[in-house]
Amino acid sequence: MAKEMTLVSVGIDVGTTTTQLVISQLTLVNVMPGSQVPKVEITHKSISYMGKVHFTPFEDRRHVDGTALREIVAKEYEKAGVKPEQIDTGAIIITGETAKKENASEIIHSLADYAGDFVVATAGPDLESMIAGKGSGAEALSKRLHACIANIDIGGGTTNIAYFDRGKCIGTACINVGGRLFEVDPISHRLTYVSSPAQKIINYCNPNNNLVSNGNDLVLIKNCLKSMVECVERVIFQETLLPQDNCLVMTNLLPDVKIDGVVFSGGVAKYIYLPGIKEWWIHGDVGPLLAEAFQESRINKSLPVHEGAETIHATVLGAGAHTVNVSGSTITVSEHTLPVRNVPAVYPELDMRGKFSWLKAAGNYTDSLYRTVALIVPPLPNTDFQTILSLAETLAYELPLIKGEPKVIIAQQDIAKVLGQTLQRLLPASPLVCLDGIELAFGDFLDIAKPLPYQDAVPVIVKTLIFAR
């Protein structure tokens, strides 16, 4: 029996401006002393390959170039010396403005299939915010300082905010403020492209269009960026939003709490931590100017600013190293049932006799999109055998009425093994996956990988957010 094993995990971030890939090694170890029931946890994460930062390829303004994207990934794999079949897990995340492109979803799913057996495609501004905060080190920092830290990830298209209170993500927001919403010509320093959210801000800052006609692009850009950063300020300081903010704020689920500090990440963050660049046009966009606006902001001036472990690589590191959970090792998994993908988490209702019932909630997921559903067992008043037996009897009655196989059950207490064995006795013919030790919430989706050879642990990726609903 090996004492530890490693998983190879890939993270691919397809952002508004750049695309990057990292490969990391996750070390899994039994953290319990030898004489106790084993518990497998991810104890160490290390980067084994950090890919080059590429520009995200586009066919035109509305389409991502899928072929070019796949080539980038193939080349990076080659340089890293790995083959797709050697990748155990990971995530591809499509972020910022790129996620709005017409063919985004299709491209990202086909890329996930190519990238490895168990690489998931994810999108969604909330998840992106959280992943960036984990990758930047803000999560770890909040845990270490026992404080509430805001991670502000400023990319090409969006600014993603996530609050971490003592290691736990308590809220996110996504605002259409980014360094590449305006593009400029590096020679003439004139505007060459204005994205739709930026245009709305131009209309607000410069209603008469007189600045553009004067050729005074820099003043116009600076005014717009100031106005955009003020919007971020209002979100963070929980102030009333102004009419012009509405076109920028995409999601805002930040709780009204006092934050103890901020960490900046994303491509623009580099220029916040290292200010004073003269050639602001160097990237053909306004990233350095946006950094300047953030430097002048109340966020930078009134809150303690911490330096994270990563800036531009935060999201890709988060996607590669921080998306996987492990459930093990007191679990029950029938042979040849895994992996399963996109399994919705289904919460029970309490019926009149105080018993759980999943039938109604599971009825919402009957279309062919879902192979099966995961029934969540909320914490029970006690974990006595009788309690578990009566729970298992309820499940044994309801499971055959719920479509899909294998039957997936996720317990929120340490009972997956005994519950699983009881169900195997009651429903001997049903393939079963019974897990515990995974934090979930209403509306979450799960991907469950093949069991690891060591200690029967199972990697699980939870795909939406706990507090988002």
Add this chain to the structure above:
Amino acid sequence: MSLEDSVRLIVEELLKGMEKGKIQSSNNKLPLANSSIMDECEITDLAEIDLQRYLQVPNPVNKELYEEMKLSTPARIGVWRSGPRPLTDTLLRFRADHAVAQDSVLGVVPEEFPAKYNMVSIQTLCKSKDEYLTRPDLGRKLDDENLQILAKGCLKEAMVQIIVSDGLSSKAVEANIPNLLPALTQGLEGMGVRLGTPIFVRNGRVAVMDTIGEELKPEVAVILIGERPGLGTAESMSAYMGYNPRLGMVESERTVISNIHKGGTPAAEAGAHLASLIKKILDAKASGVNLE
């Protein structure tokens, strides 16, 4: 002054104060100190306070962090003080928990308990708790009379022989067996394992499984035995498993799972885990370090 004397003194003073109805304690939520009338019915059991949620430091600077630290360990941290001494309730609770641990060692599993779980009940050579504590060697042996009970009442050459013993904690048996045994039995039977007649051993040590192994010749024996209690819990149980249990087997041949109790691995889940572990031992025909 010995510890006992000082406790007595403190309690007397406390009671005196209560009668006068003058004890005031603003930050102390302990009901003992708050009740002005001496009414025994209103005194809450000290042992019922959840120590990990009981904040004794008055006006903590960072209450959330304090709570977090308390919840992170069952150790008695952040208990505040009175001068250089612990607070009365801290000391009393310490003594109460110590008493629970002692009771658990010296306590007896009820007479009717084995029959309730269809166990054949036997006793080692130790005739009393005192002898049990002072003579570990006798706790591993059985006399002819008890061997006869085994020979008559138990299936021989089963695949798995389950043994339950009080060991150093009778409370562990009473608290865990009702949930552990059905889970273990269900798990093993589900895997097609033929079980022997379960046995209850009074005043038993782990190695009594060797003596039983010689008599009944099971493939694997598992003994569920009360652990030496501590101040954290008196209800912790261990399971020792041996392939081909026999006299002279060495300790390294035993596989062990410890810390089975409410705050550790819950009994029912532990039973299910033991079932798969025993199946592994049966398949590998080895236990202890030979299994690794």
